Amino acid sequence: MFRIVIIEDDQEVREELKILLHNAGYEAIVIENLQENVEEKIMKQDPNLVLLDINLPEKNGYEICSKLRKQSNVPIIFVTSRNNSMDELNGLVVGGDDYIEKPYNVPVLLARIAGILKRVEKNKSESSIIEYRGIQLNTLKGIVSYQEKEIELPRTEFKILYYLFKNAGKIIPRVDIIEYMWDNQMYVDDNTLSVNMTRIREKLSEIGIYHLIETKRGQGYKL
Amino acid sequence: MNVKEYILEKTKYILLFMIYHVFLYIFLLAMQIASNEIWLLILMNTGIGILYMIYDYQKHKKVFIKIDQLMDKLQEKYLISEVIKKPKTQVEQYYYELLKKANKSMIEEVNKVKNSQKEYKEYIESWIHEIKIPITSAMLLCENNKSLTTRKIYIQLEEINNFVEQVLFFARKENVSSDYIIQKTVLNRVIDSVISRNKQLFIQEQIQIHTSEKEVTAYTDEKWLEFIINQILMNCIKYKNKRNADIVIDIEEKEKQIEMSICDNGMGIKESDIGRVFEKGFTGSNGRKIGKKSTGIGLYLCKNLCEKLGMNIQIESKENEYTKVILYIPKSQEWQELQKNRNLTKF
Numbered sequence: 299m300f301r302i303v304i305i306e307d308d309q310e311v312r313e314e315l316k317i318l319l320h321n322a323g324y325e326a327i328v329i330e331n332l333q334e335n336v337e338e339k340i341m342k343q344d345p346n347l348v349l350l351d352i353n354l355p356e357k358n359g360y361e362i363c364s365k366l367r368k369q370s371n372v373p374i375i376f377v378t379s380r381n382n383s384m385d386e387l388n389g390l391v392v393g394g395d396d397y398i399e400k401p402y403n404v405p406v407l408l409a410r411i412a413g414i415l416k417r418v419e420k421n422k423s424e425s426s427i428i429e430y431r432g433i434q435l436n437t438l439k440g441i442v443s444y445q446e447k448e449i450e451l452p453r454t455e456f457k458i459l460y461y462l463f464k465n466a467g468k469i470i471p472r473v474d475i476i477e478y479m480w481d482n483q484m485y486v487d488d489n490t491l492s493v494n495m496t497r498i499r500e501k502l503s504e505i506g507i508y509h510l511i512e513t514k515r516g517q518g519y520k521l
Numbered sequence: 522m523n524v525k526e527y528i529l530e531k532t533k534y535i536l537l538f539m540i541y542h543v544f545l546y547i548f549l550l551a552m553q554i555a556s557n558e559i560w561l562l563i564l565m566n567t568g569i570g571i572l573y574m575i576y577d578y579q580k581h582k583k584v585f586i587k588i589d590q591l592m593d594k595l596q597e598k599y600l601i602s603e604v605i606k607k608p609k610t611q612v613e614q615y616y617y618e619l620l621k622k623a624n625k626s627m628i629e630e631v632n633k634v635k636n637s638q639k640e641y642k643e644y645i646e647s648w649i650h651e652i653k654i655p656i657t658s659a660m661l662l663c664e665n666n667k668s669l670t671t672r673k674i675y676i677q678l679e680e681i682n683n684f685v686e687q688v689l690f691f692a693r694k695e696n697v698s699s700d701y702i703i704q705k706t707v708l709n710r711v712i713d714s715v716i717s718r719n720k721q722l723f724i725q726e727q728i729q730i731h732t733s734e735k736e737v738t739a740y741t742d743e744k745w746l747e748f749i750i751n752q753i754l755m756n757c758i759k760y761k762n763k764r765n766a767d768i769v770i771d772i773e774e775k776e777k778q779i780e781m782s783i784c785d786n787g788m789g790i791k792e793s794d795i796g797r798v799f800e801k802g803f804t805g806s807n808g809r810k811i812g813k814k815s816t817g818i819g820l821y822l823c824k825n826l827c828e829k830l831g832m833n834i835q836i837e838s839k840e841n842e843y844t845k846v847i848l849y850i851p852k853s854q855e856w857q858e859l860q861k862n863r864n865l866t867k868f
Contacts, residue, residue, distance in 0.1 A: 308654045314661030321665065353650060379653035381689075383702035383742055401657040401682055403718050404664045473672070473724065480720040483713050485730040
């Protein structure tokens with residue numbers, strides 16, 4: 299599990315951020331006391347990634363970042379409410395890997411974290427094949443395979459199925475799927491989702507998969 | 522100053538000259554001097570008088586031309602008293618000193634206003650950073666506790682955030698040079714980021730969005746462009762038609778610039794209103810129609826920011842059919858500079 303250190307002076311924000319990262323499957327560590335030796339405290343945690351605020355009570359995030367850079371190559375993402383391009387440039391100059399504005403768009407934040415971690419920790423990268431009940435999704439090729447048979451799905455349909463696989467076993471509200479699609483630049487609405495669901499079911503039955511996706515009336519779908 | 526004005530100004534001297542010569546004529550006649558000789562004298566005097574006036578006129582004219590030229594070259598016109606030569610005559614000197622004093626007090630006044638404006642801008646910026654923290658934590662709270670209610674709260678938070686941004690950019694629009702960086706920007710990414718930021722709103726309002734897949738780059742500031750597109754999309758939502766609302770965002774590459782068009786099928790703009798939509802505070806009949814309060818700031822700000830980024834913005838519409846906003850974004854850095862300077866000299 300990747301360990302992410304959060305440096306943030308607002309208590310409410312850091313608590314929620316911790317919960318959010320935890321839900322996303324990371325180990326999140328909050329450093330409470332930002333008065334002194336912040337860099338040491340960060341390094342002691344041996345993090346895979348640092349989320350760093352810029353406006354801090356004692357010193358600013360840029361300083362912490364440049365000090366951290368002297369001793370480590372740990373990826374650093376600035377999260378801040380300062381939002382002009384100059385700030386962003388400063389962040390990159392002192393060695394930050396990315397820069398995200400507050401209030402952050404949560405999926406974007408998670409995507410950037412995942413992206414950076416994937417790049418840095420190459421060898422631990424997640425596999426491109428997901429399996430559930432003997433059905434395999436190949437995320438690189440966009441192919442579903444089951445018992446020697448396989449079928450290629452269009453991008454939108456594959457993304458929907460991928461999201462269902464990721465959340466297998468849970469009831470997934472329709473609106474969650476729609477939001478997920480929007481975060482991936484596929485702007486589907488309620489009707490289009492229904493159409494896509496029907497098509498996915500048809501295509502799955504072509505390779506012998508029946509009743510994989512259950513419809514929970516008024517709640518959503520379940521794999 | 523022309524000859525007529527000059528003569529008009531000197532009328533009383535000319536009159537005095539004539540009266541004097543009438544008296545002189547009578548006086549000399551009484552002294553039994555021949556009328557011919559007197560006329561000769563008068564003629565000579567008149568000649569000298571006219572010569573002097575021509576000389577005097579030329580001299581004044583030269584001074585005026587010189588001051589005009591100085592004035593043209595000067596960027597801050599109010600500094601004119603610092604650059605003109607100190608005059609020689611008493612009246613002129615008196616006015617010269619007066620002008621200097623007036624300018625000095627004016628400059629002090631201007632500086633005071635500038636400072637207070639700067640202070641205000643700084644205050645607004647820091648206030649915005651402050652307000653964004655509770656917005657962030659509220660949004661995170663919603664995200665961590667997803668339910669129907671928190672989704673609705675989230676949409677409200679997005680709206681609050683949009684308004685806050687508007688204030689920020691309004692504060693920034695005056696002295697912008699330090700607040701933006703022009704660089705190669707992938708336009709599709711900017712569009713996607715705006716849509717993703719407001720996705721809950723779009724989903725709730727059941728708006729279809731179609732974007733082009735082809736990746737296009739241009740020279741602009743990402744954050745500013747994001748703000749501009751956001752304002753336009755917010756308008757699309759605000760003035761949408763009830764059913765089957767959709768928005769088409771298209772990017773077309775032209776020789777020198779990129780044309781980005783955002784077209785909705787909303788209520789459109791009246792022909793009589795369309796010329797004024799970029800005016801500050803203009804709300805038009807649509808603003809009144811939708812019941813929600815519109816501020817008349819959004820498009821005004823867009824236009825203003827576009828000009829500073831070397832971009833152009835245009836709007837086309839047909840009432841009850843569509844509204845199409847077109848952004849012209851520079852494709853190269855040189856073109857961006859050129860457009861920017863052209864835009865700035867318009868004022």
